[in-house]
Ligand SMILES: Cc1cc2nc3c(=O)[nH]c(=O)nc-3n(C[C@H](O)[C@H](O)[C@H](O)COP(=O)(O)OP(=O)(O)OC[C@H]3O[C@@H](n4cnc5c(N)ncnc54)[C@H](O)[C@@H]3O)c2cc1C
């Protein structure tokens with residue numbers, strides 16, 4: 001993929017102008033908001049201030065990395081536990097490294113408090129998001145199965161047919177009453193003239209997709225990034241927002257050791273769930289829990305040894321999702337687990353006994369945890385967000401125990417030889433919470449339209465705004481929330 005004709009401008013030029021809209025960060029939350037905003041207001045003057053650089057797909061493949069910035073240097077763990085946080089700093093944000101799995105949140109994920117008496121409900125419902133889920137799925141050309149309509153009303157039709165399933169998947173689906181469905185994914189199952197992307201070839205290197213099959217900002221938001229209304233300054237770290245009289249007046253950023261200010265009428269803050277609250281804390285912008293309730297699900301990878309069944313014959317990296325553990329529901333003491341069936345060698349080929357290389361099945365368990373007030377991002381005067389996180393709560397451990405106890409029954413259609421112990425991964429890459437959405441400033445940072453309760457021309461986008469995480473991948477929901485917010489503000 002070649003370079004896009006983007007209007008990059010200097011920091012001096014960005015600071016010498018006044019902008020209708022300044023967007024902080026260019027990840028999924030920001031660009032879905034901007035897409036809708038430009039549809040409604042194509043003549044406005046928009047500036048994107050991006051901390052990272054523009055690394056083309058070709059550059060990423062040649063250098064085997066998504067960015068020149070080591071993201072681990074962009075936060076500092078201050079608690080006893082040193083947790084790894086994964087995201088990309090660069091134009092397009094974490095759309096560069098994501099694996100493009102795009103399930104929706106389940107309708108019950110929006111009302112956890114109502115259903116269990118614990119945690120909180122969202123101030124919006126699943127139904128509020130349905131039209132925006134559909135728009136986001138259309139934009140990303142999601143490949144999926146219309147069967148999901150039964151569990152996720154308002155789903156069908158998906159823009160692309162689902163990917164080819166594995167033999168193990170077909171055996172799971174042959175069981176009467178199965179809950180085993182093709183994974184919705186932003187990876188093309190068919191080449192199409194609608195997109196420059198190619199068809200997924202199932203190499204399972206999706207953070208650096210060799211054939212550019214997955215949706216990312218650089219291949220999917222060319223229209224937004226090169227829009228005549230949009231100027232972009234890169235390698236520019238936003239430090240804080242200047243407010244007066246309850247509104248943002250300008251955005252302060254630093255480039256090559258020099259400080260600048262860009263004046264704006266509206267500001268969209270989409271700097272990921274560690275940096276967005278850090279910028280708000282530095283700016284003295286309030287609300288209940290700015291920086292708090294930082295959350296990430298536990299990722300437990302499980303290898304299953306199969307007896308006489310060869311795996312790895314699916315058409316994409318993660319072929320299916322099994323809703324059995326999601327449908328088990330929540331109690332006060334445990335949450336849900338999202339169970340995915342993978343088609344890549346997460347654990348390598350099977351070595352024992354020799355010759356049965358493909359007789360294994362990698363499963364991913366996304367284990368829900370509550371987002372706790374004490375886990376969060378702090379401004380301790382340093383240059384980067386100070387992060388305190390204590391994993392995993394008894395709630396998450398109970399959830400994992402429940403999932404593991406259910407696996408033998410769920411996997412009954414398969415010739416299972418052994419379900420091996422779960423391996424807890426250092427990170428799932430789903431950084432959430434810290435600028436939670438809620439009904440008022442006493443319980444949250446932003447309102448149901450993602451507008452800051454405290455500063456009314458500030459919109460916060462991205463996964464930082466999730467009040468609870470559920471157990472599924474978050475990005476489609478963040479995209480839908482951005483589209484909804486932009487439509488309600490300028491539609
Ligand atoms: C390896 C990996 C795989 C993943 N796979 C999936 C998946 O399959 N499905 C799924 O739903 N999710 C997946 N995710 C998560 C997904 O990438 C994130 O949920 C999503 O990108 C979050 O969007 P965002 O807009 O909140 O943040 P981002 O997309 O990270 O965007 C934040 C932007 O802000 C910029 N920025 C940060 N600080 C500043 C600053 N101070 N000034 C200016 N700019 C700044 C960043 O450079 C970036 O452009 C994955 C994540 C990882 C790491």
Ligand code: SF4
Nearest residue numbers: 200201203204206209
């Ligand atoms: S499975 Fe392969 S082709 Fe498909 S998105 Fe991942 S890396 Fe790209």
